[in-house]
Amino acid sequence: SPLAEQLRPGVVAITHKTGEEPEKFFVSGGFAFTDAEKTEVSALEAVKLEDIDEAKVRAEYAAAAKGDDDDSKAAADAAKAMAAAIGVQL
16 A cells, blocks of 8 residues: 655665665655655755765754754754764764
8 A cells, every 4th residue: 555654864775776776865854655666755855975065064063053943953953864874973
């Protein structure tokens, strides 16, 4: 039966053909829709892991961590998840 799930910030791996290495993307959130044949991902932001700049992630986290509103907290959480996706601890 079809399934819809909300995605939290993290890594989505896309396998194009069986046996091939998957492409890995960081998504800041979104939804995944799965049926018998495929899974479709709808995300506001998707960045290839290899394109993520560690310095930018650290700067985004530092800026977001200064705020105390919900948007700042969400941005800080997304920056933490992005850092974790590339093996960086904040």
